[in-house]
Amino acid sequence: MRFDTITIGGGLSGLVTGISLAKKGQKCLIVSSGQSALHFFSGSFELYGNEGNPLDAIAKLEDSHPYSKLGVEKIKTLATEVKTFFSEMNIPLVGSVEQNHYRVTPLGLLKPAWLTMEEYAKVDDPKHMPWKKVIVLNIEGFLDFHTSFVASGLAKQGVECSVAAISLPELERIRKNPTEMRATNIAKVLVNETLEHLAKEINAVAKDVEAILMPTVVGLLDKESVSILKQKVQKPLHFIATLPPSVPGIRTQIMLRKRFQELGGIYMLGDTVLKGEIVGDKLQSIQTNNHGDLKFEADHFVLATGSFFSHGIVASPNQVYEPILGLDVDFNGARSEWYDRDLFKPQPYMKFGVATDKNFRVKKEGKTLLNMYAVGAVLSGFNAIKEGCGAGVSILTSLNVAQEILK
Ligand SMILES: Cc1cc2nc3c(=O)[nH]c(=O)nc-3n(C[C@H](O)[C@H](O)[C@H](O)COP(=O)(O)OP(=O)(O)OC[C@H]3O[C@@H](n4cnc5c(N)ncnc54)[C@H](O)[C@@H]3O)c2cc1C
Incomplete structure (x- = not known):
């Protein structure tokens, strides 16, 4: 050939x-x-x-x-x-070839980056953080993301952080086995009407904050689920990388x-x-x-x-x-x-x-x-x-x- x-x-x-x-x-x-x-x-x-x-x-x-x-x-x-x-x-x-911005790592640190996926948390200047008060969310039972690391890292940058875990009945089946609670498996569940339930739970806990930060457990096959969730959530929603496997990757x-x-x-x-x-x-x-x-x-x-x-x-x-x-x-x-x-x-x-x-x-x-x-x-x-x-x-x-x- x-x-x-x-x-x-x-x-x-x-x-x-x-x-x-x-x-x-x-x-x-x-x-x-x-x-x-x-x-x-x-x-x-x-x-x-x-x-x-x-x-x-x-x-x-x-x-x-x-x-x-x-x-x-x-x-x-x-x-x-x-x-x-x-x-x-x-x-x-988003990003520019002539000026690095910063991504927020799963440890809550800021790391220089060139181009970042639009839905991710991004900081242009660490001296002027984009938020004063945020909530860092996790999915109950998901072990590859630690809200406390992110919260303590951002607190060092002067951002007031609260943390919360969301639980959804739709995730109960995979929660029975902790090894199944991986980002990719969660993303397979968080589609269609489950996104509606997720948004409802997020809106219930994210009241008195400027923005919501959560792990990338949405949008495995296309970006549609990310867009739907962002529309349904009442505050700006930004994602942070998890341990592998990487859903956006x-x-x-x-x-x-x-x-x-x-x-x-x-x-x-x-x-x-x-x-x-x-x-x-x-x-x-x-x-x-x-x-x-x-x-x-x-x-x-x-x-x-x-x-x-x-x-x-x-x-x-x-x-x-x-x-x-x-x-x-x-x-x-x-x-x-x-x-x-x-x-x-x-x-x-x-x-x-x-x-x-x-x-x-x-x-x-x-x-x-x-x-x-x-x-x-x-x-x-x-x-x-x-x-x-x-x-x-x-x-x-x-x-x-x-x-x-x-x-
Ligand atoms: C774990 C890890 C995480 C990283 N994360 C980032 C990041 O977040 N941001 C960033 O900027 N950079 C990151 N990097 C740097 C990374 O090297 C580059 O971003 C980039 O993805 C490398 O792409 P590549 O296609 O050159 O190599 P790879 O991604 O390694 O792909 C090589 C491919 O070749 C295939 N292959 C090998 N041998 C053969 C063969 N004989 N026949 C057929 N196929 C073969 C392999 O199966 C594989 O699919 C990361 C690197 C690593 C190792």
């Missing part, structure tokens, strides 16, 4: 690449083994986790950083397209995949790319676990297999390798140099990833493969956690590589 572009990995990066190419009429295939980091999504995309203008911090990064390969001007241009890209899938985002994954398929893309979920055939300086074809000897050929290939977390790169006792093609990986020295014993220091292994040229083309044994690119978390040169730049690198390198391929 032959395609214009085949993307290996169907998380945020793979889907942004695939959608961008399919929009321009390319015949695209995405092969994806399984869950992606979106299933753990906080509700905010991070560009760079500094206070103020992220572009200021990005301008000072080392040459090996994916952002330095893009350059500040390109980042600014690509970043301004992102809100429109997601709003076309009914994923409205799974919804984002579903919406991106739907958009890709509507554009004619083929998404093979639950299949794993095992190997590929390189001829000269080009990748000719790949083979997958489910399709045996069948070769999938393309003009271009994109590696979007994620980092250690998704097995895009793998560590053995003495080396870090890319498991499909044995591509060159940037990692330094002996195993003892891969990590710092001080857990809170930046960990060197977080920057390990596939080596690329300045156009994000991959290398094998030092030679660039002319028709294969890498995007997102599989790339080397950045620490998504310490720098707060995971989604920014994923989205912007994907948009950029799609443009390169279309050239």
Whole structure:
């Protein structure tokens, strides 16, 4: 089978690449083994986790950083397209490329963010909190969200917080087994007329407050339930991320995949790319676990297999390798140099990833493969956690590589 572009990995990066190419009429295939980091999504995309203008911090990064390969001007241009890209899938985002805002974490802390889903709690300036008095709600028996953490964190910012738990008869069946009380299972119940009951309970406890904060346990398959609940609740309602699984993350994954398929893309979920055939300086074809000897050929290939977390790169006792093609990986020295014993220091292994040229083309044994690119978390040169730049690198390198391929 032959395609214009085949993307290996169907998380945020793979889907942004695939959608961008399919929009321009390319015949695209995405092969994806399984869950992606979106299933753990906080509700905010991070560009760079500094206070103020992220572009200021990005301008000072080392040459090996994916952002330095893009350059500040390109980042600014690509970043301004992102809100429109997601709003076309009914994923409205708020925020600006030139000024970070803050999201409220499940611990009640404020963390810099670039784009946050519209329904989430968002703070522009911690010195001027948007609320003086709020109520933090939970669903009775839901253990993956702690109202007291959020309330004490916000209290430190001068916000008066009360807390309450809502119980609904509709949730009694899943409450019998505490392991069933997960955000995704609750969201499956909180639909249709149950939203009416939920709103009634919320309105009964949220009287003397400016706003209501609650965990993201609504809107698994689409945003409709979120909009309905917000309409029925009498005070402004804002959501805060829970422990995984992430309801808005799974919804984002579903919406991106739907958009890709509507554009004619083929998404093979639950299949794993095992190997590929390189001829000269080009990748000719790949083979997958489910399709045996069948070769999938393309003009271009994109590696979007994620980092250690998704097995895009793998560590053995003495080396870090890319498991499909044995591509060159940037990692330094002996195993003892891969990590710092001080857990809170930046960990060197977080920057390990596939080596690329300045156009994000991959290398094998030092030679660039002319028709294969890498995007997102599989790339080397950045620490998504310490720098707060995971989604920014994923989205912007994907948009950029799609443009390169279309050239
Ligand atoms: C737990 C976690 C939470 C995060 N939360 C946030 C957040 O809230 N905000 C933020 O800005 N950043 C966050 N990040 C950073 C994150 O890396 C990026 O935001 C982004 O989602 C990474 O996307 P990706 O598509 O590059 O990789 P991934 O999401 O890891 O996706 C890679 C995909 O490739 C597939 N795959 C791997 N190997 C193969 C193969 N051989 N064949 C076929 N498919 C394969 C995997 O199954 C997976 O679906 C988080 C990272 C992690 C690990």
